[in-house]
Amino acid sequence: MNVGLLIKRRLEELKLEQKDLATAAGVTDSYISQLVARKKLPPMPDRTDIYVKMEKFLRLPSAKLSALATHERTEELKKKLPISPAPLYQEVRELVLRKCAVAKQKEIRAIFEKQPFGEFERLVTQKLLDVAKKAAQQELESEEWLKLVGQLSGRSYQEMRVSILEFLEADIFNISAEYCLSFLDPLIDSWDVDLNNFGMEIVLDRRLSSTHIKRLEFVEREADAPPEEPGLKEFLRSSSMSGDATEVEIDFLKKLTFLKGSRPTALYYYRELQNLRDPLNFRETSVAPLHKHRDAGSIEKQMQVHSRRGAVNRWSENTGKQSAKERKSKVGC
Numbered sequence: 001m002n003v004g005l006l007i008k009r010r011l012e013e014l015k016l017e018q019k020d021l022a023t024a025a026g027v028t029d030s031y032i033s034q035l036v037a038r039k040k041l042p043p044m045p046d047r048t049d050i051y052v053k054m055e056k057f058l059r060l061p062s063a064k065l066s067a068l069a070t071h072e073r074t075e076e077l078k079k080k081l082p083i084s085p086a087p088l089y090q091e092v093r094e095l096v097l098r099k100c101a102v103a104k105q106k107e108i109r110a111i112f113e114k115q116p117f118g119e120f121e122r123l124v125t126q127k128l129l130d131v132a133k134k135a136a137q138q139e140l141e142s143e144e145w146l147k148l149v150g151q152l153s154g155r156s157y158q159e160m161r162v163s164i165l166e167f168l169e170a171d172i173f174n175i176s177a178e179y180c181l182s183f184l185d186p187l188i189d190s191w192d193v194d195l196n197n198f199g200m201e202i203v204l205d206r207r208l209s210s211t212h213i214k215r216l217e218f219v220e221r222e223a224d225a226p227p228e229e230p231g232l233k234e235f236l237r238s239s240s241m242s243g244d245a246t247e248v249e250i251d252f253l254k255k256l257t258f259l260k261g262s263r264p265t266a267l268y269y270y271r272e273l274q275n276l277r278d279p280l281n282f283r284e285t286s287v288a289p290l291h292k293h294r295d296a297g298s299i300e301k302q303m304q305v306h307s308r309r310g311a312v313n314r315w316s317e318n319t320g321k322q323s324a325k326e327r328k329s330k331v332g333c
Contacts, residue, residue: 002072018033018036045069092184138210167183228254
């Protein structure tokens with residue numbers, strides 16, 4: 001039985017047309033036709049509400065169609081995967097579960113055994129391997145450490161010397177059960193996982209690792225704010241430059257980024273603030289919430305002030321250069 005066949009049978013039993021079902025489900029006639037003919041894979045139940053509507057219209061038990069759809073999609077996925085991922089070694093799975101926090105062992109075991117391709121089991125085991133390999137890498141040249149690991153795992157020092165290099169190069173898809181047991185068993189004391197965000201806490205054996213607890217998180221975080229530029233600090237300290245700057249404008253200036261090695265001055269931030277406020281820098285149709293609207297007279301006056309400042313600075317520079325030439329001339333005489 002599949003979704004298309006069940007829909008077809010129920011329509012025949014109720015003497016209804018496909019177009020009637022399409023209207024009830026809020027989709028097109030062609031969409032229903034493709035589902036019935038199995039030309040289209042039924043959608044995921046958690047991404048649509050059409051199954052609830054169709055079940056009600058076809059007088060089917062609740063979740064009947066959605067269960068069939070899930071099964072049908074799973075079978076189709078298996079056809080597209082010619083070689084399914086090999087299951088983890090049973091002894092490795094038992095080791096991982098034994099190291100899990102006691103309160104969650106039953107729940108984690110159920111997930112391991114239920115999940116079709118072992119994604120969660122592979123994730124957990126890979127993280128345990130990563131932590132164990134990092135601890136082993138730090139002690140690679142320690143004969144005493146290798147002997148201690150060997151004693152705890154029931155192997156000789158020579159056996160540990162041979163296996164550690166292969167253990168460090170292995171990953172979850174090609175590691176042997178022997179290497180897993182040789183290092184995971186003595187190194188990992190226990191582990192726990194938050195099933196809401198997949199954050200893990202891994203506790204290492206105190207005798208074998210200087211770092212007792214490792215915490216791994218899989219959560220979205222805001223990007224760290226860039227360090228505050230010295231030029232920006234100087235700009236903010238100067239009341240003549242930043243005295244009337246709003247919090248929104250300052251926040252905008254703080255988020256500016258620059259080419260590597262470029263250090264903007266306080267004057268740069270002052271000019272950037274003026275550019276931000278100047279309506280001439282924005283199109284009339286755009287919304288620029290950061291700039292302050294000014295009338296044409298004040299804009300022209302501001303431009304005149306900046307022009308005069310520039311002229312004064314150029315005059316000062318030219319005067320300084322001329323004085324320097326005169327002093328050199330007198331010295332030459």
